[in-house]
Amino acid sequence: KNEVEQSPQNLTAQEGEFITINCSYSVGISALHWLQQHPGGGIVSLFMLSSGKKKHGRLIATINIQEKHSSLHITASHPRDSAVYICAVRFKGSNYKLTFGKGTLLTVNP
Amino acid sequence: GAGVSQSPSNKVTEKGKDVELRCDPISGHTALYWYRQSLGQGLEFLIYFQGNSAPDKSGLPSDRFSAERTGGSVSTLTIQRTQQEDSAVYLCASSLAGDITDTQYFGPGTRLTVL
Numbered sequence: 633k634n635e636v637e638q639s640p641q642n643l644t645a646q647e648g649e650f651i652t653i654n655c656s657y658s659v660g661i662s663a664l665h666w667l668q669q670h671p672g673g674g675i676v677s678l679f680m681l682s683s684g685k686k687k688h689g690r691l692i693a694t695i696n697i698q699e700k701h702s703s704l705h706i707t708a709s710h711p712r713d714s715a716v717y718i719c720a721v722r723f724k725g726s727n728y729k730l731t732f733g734k735g736t737l738l739t740v741n742p
Numbered sequence: 743g744a745g746v747s748q749s750p751s752n753k754v755t756e757k758g759k760d761v762e763l764r765c766d767p768i769s770g771h772t773a774l775y776w777y778r779q780s781l782g783q784g785l786e787f788l789i790y791f792q793g794n795s796a797p798d799k800s801g802l803p804s805d806r807f808s809a810e811r812t813g814g815s816v817s818t819l820t821i822q823r824t825q826q827e828d829s830a831v832y833l834c835a836s837s838l839a840g841d842i843t844d845t846q847y848f849g850p851g852t853r854l855t856v857l
Contacts, residue, residue, distance in 0.1 A: 663842040675833065675848040682842070718785065722842055728775070728798045732785040 634658055634723045638733035645740050651706040653736045655719030658700070665730065666693050666704050667718040675718070678704070709740045744768070746849035748834050754855045755824055763819045763852045765834030771847075773840030774817050776809060779851070780830040788832075791817060792840050824856045 635658045645651055655664070666678040679686050679693040681702065686693050690709075695702040706713055719733040747766045755761050767774050776788040787801040791811045802808070806824075811817040821828055831851040837844035 665846070667848075674850045675835075677845045677847070680843060680845060720785070727800075728773075728790040728840060729787045729800055730775075730777075730785075731787070734784040 634726065634731055636719055636721055636731050636733040638717075638719050638736050640736060641734070642737045643739070645709050645738070647710055647740055647742050649709050649740075651709050651713070651738065651740075653704045653717050653719075653738070655702045655704070655721075655733055656700060657721050657723075657731075660724045661697075661700075661721045662724050663722045664695055664702050665720040665722075666702075667720060669716040669718060669735070671715070673715075678717075706738075709738075711740045711742050714738055714740050746834055746836050746847050748832075748849040748852050750852060751850065752853045752855075754857065756857050757826060758823055760820065760822045761824055761854065763821075763832050763854070765817045765819070765836075765849060767815065767817070767834070767836030768847055769815075771836035771838055772814060773837040773844065774811060775835045775837075775846060776817070776819050777833040777835065778830045779833060783830075785833070788819070790840070821854075824854075826856050829854055829856045 637656045639654045664681045669675045681695045690707045692705040716735040718735045720730040749764045774791040778786045789809050790798040793814045794811050806822045809819045831853050833851045834849040835846040837846045
């Protein structure tokens with residue numbers, strides 16, 4: 633069964649802390665996306681990865697294809713980073729379908 | 743330029759009624775996706791359009807759900823004989839070409855409540 637697991641489900645941090653959110657998937661993929669959803673707000677695509685590492689500002693995303701695992705890191709976290717972070721993968725052979733993790737609710741306190 | 747827009751933003755309907763949800767993608771984007779976000783279920787893929795064709799309808803949950811796209815632009819998701827379990831936020835996204843490397847741009851969603 634093609635599954636995507638995220639951890640932790642909930643994460644509370646103090647402003648300035650380094651944050652890591654994890655995503656594991658069950659079988660081979662062609663692409664992995666990290667998405668951000670603010671409370672009551674829309675969804676924004678942060679990264680698309682098929683290998684290696686990408687960085688955008690304070691956000692870093694890595695993927696290990698052999699271990700079927702990806703991490704999203706936030707350096708120097710800020711209250712405005714508070715949101716739900718969602719991992720989504722395109723499994724090989726699934727055409728255009730994205731399969732989503734259940735999301736990680738991040739709360740950064742000042 | 744304008745992002746993805748969806749209408750209505752909220753829709754309350756009675757069980758058994760039909761509803762239509764509309765998506766206006768970013769101009770020039772050939773790929774369009776519909777997703778559903780239910781409380782406790784997370785996001786689910788429903789259907790993918792490339793132009794006016796739907797090569798992947800694998801996520802539509804039942805034959806009560808259908809979607810079409812016209813002129814390679816606007817798309818409509820129709821739910822017939824709505825049920826309470828259809829209550830969710832329905833999200834539309836578009837991307838330039840549908841390649842796996844393309845960024846998907848999401849609309850604000852339509853919150854559907856079936857009483």
